[in-house]
Amino acid sequence: MARWLGFAAGVGAAAALLVPEVARLERRPPWPVLLAARPALAGGVGVVAALASAAPRLRPAAAGAGVVAGAVLADPRRRARTTRGRTSLTVLVANVWQGRADPAALAAILRAERPDLVVLPEAGERYLARLKEDLTDLDLRAWCAPPPRPHRHVPDDPDGPWTTVLAAPRLGDVRVTPVQAGGLYGWLEVSGGALDDVRVLAAHPVAPVPGVVERWGDELDLLAAWRRAADGPTVIAGDLNSTTEHRALAALGDARVPGGPPTWPAWWPRWLGFRIDHVLAGGGIAVRSTRVLDLPGSDHRAVLATLGQATSNVAPLPMPVIHSGTGS
Template sequence: MIVDRVLRSAVSVLPRRLRVDRRSALVGLVALRPHLGLAGLGTATALLLARRRRAAAVAGGLGALAAGPALRRLVPHTPAARPQGPELTVLVANVLLGRADPVALAATIVDRRPDVVVLPEAGAAFLGAVLPRSTGYRGWSSVPPGVEDRHGTVVLVSPRAGDVDVRPGRGTRLPHLEVTGGLLGLRTLYAVHTSAPTNPRWTRMWADELALLGRWTRTRPAPLVAGDLNAVADHRRLRDALGGCVDAADGTGDDLVGTYPSSLPRWAGIRIDHVLVPRGSATRRHEVLDIAGSDHRAVLVTVRLPEDQPR
């Protein structure tokens, strides 16, 4: 069941020419591209040991083709110039329909002191459970009381975040929140949970929502986007949506650490939980954290942002 869920939730974007990115039944192979690549390289090694050189060459070539882009993302790199903007810490944790342990999560928040916390699959009920335990934080839900947690996204902000404005956003199936002001300056942080491409209708919504995300990332100054995007770095639609942003995991060596499902080892999962930051940002910290009661792992990043630019 887990394998089926991962496969169906991950492959909607093979190359455009193959015309499969509109079929939810094929949404899985792209997300598993690094795994398939490593499997091909392993098969090539076994064939080589068995003296089957021609078959080994074919398997090795296919494995290298599949794994190459992922392996390139593991190479550490730093910005050409040191950013001069503020430093910001963001925590993203999908709380599984509001079923994650609010006590354990609040303990993590108090211990790590992120400036902004984004909790997909949380609403007013989960906010009411986690906020009183997160000393000093303020919180907002994208859905009103009475709406199930699975439909919402919660944002918490620390005192250090300053005088922020949090407002509901439009354009996504699951209501999102937009955070501006305070430590963010002129930038907007979008707290989002895109549709999971597990059936044809939701696959179309997923594609439309990533296209909307791409419009956000092409504004100035470039925003931050944090949440469960239900897409991996190998998905073309996510790459197209980056605009003036990059993934905070790029160049950290953590690009292949899986955030979903948490029941699998980190090397075996897929990374669908992201913090996208403006190009020119410098990631000082990137951690993947276990969250009690959730089927996702959390992502904690600290980045130094570029200076604001006029809109």
């Protein structure tokens, strides 16, 4: 009986640290930040459990904690799941860190990869003017969304609270309209043109830092509500300030959210950090592949995603072939 009680105590202690969803704490501070670091925490719990198991009296509790840590690390949500097939759309997300990213470096990426849509969180009209100096040969159309309201957490500058979208000429006459999220950053919806029935939301929810954690949860719910209301193929792209550990991210796309390599902070090694920049698809369109690209001058790495028609047992939605220049 003592051994089983010790095992249960180990399970309970590890679960309280690693699985706050059980008590519905995942949207209360400081849990959103701790959740982002859950794989590292689980690894730490596993190491402590292994060391503690050397003491016979602690072995049952160590075994219980180790079981929880192992289950957390084995969660299949972290396994990237992509689909095979023809590419019909390419999307690049690149947070330019309040306009600090090197415009020439970003222009070189755009020239090499030729994405159909580019989502630039924290890029406003000032950064766009600098970028255009290096993009005279690509003839990209651009739209900028200003912040919906001022906030002390976002600098009052021409780039930080903005979001910019670029569209390649092959997309045709797309419609780009602001989306009122009520948060700190501007959001844009892209539809029409060669996108056909696909709707793309360029979004940048707030980070789950003290003072705006509740707002962070509300904005993730807004993203999910937008996707439900779209009633068709959707793509949500941007700095979503969430990782695979945040279950609210699962409502934003049909496939598992890709895990590493991390996109933030860019100055950490590629095996360390957080994947908070995403391209999520659903409703008839699926992610084929993603790549993480270095972006000099930014604290984020960029994400390039290729997308195509989803395969299922139901009748497929019409999907035009827009671009197949990059491999899937």
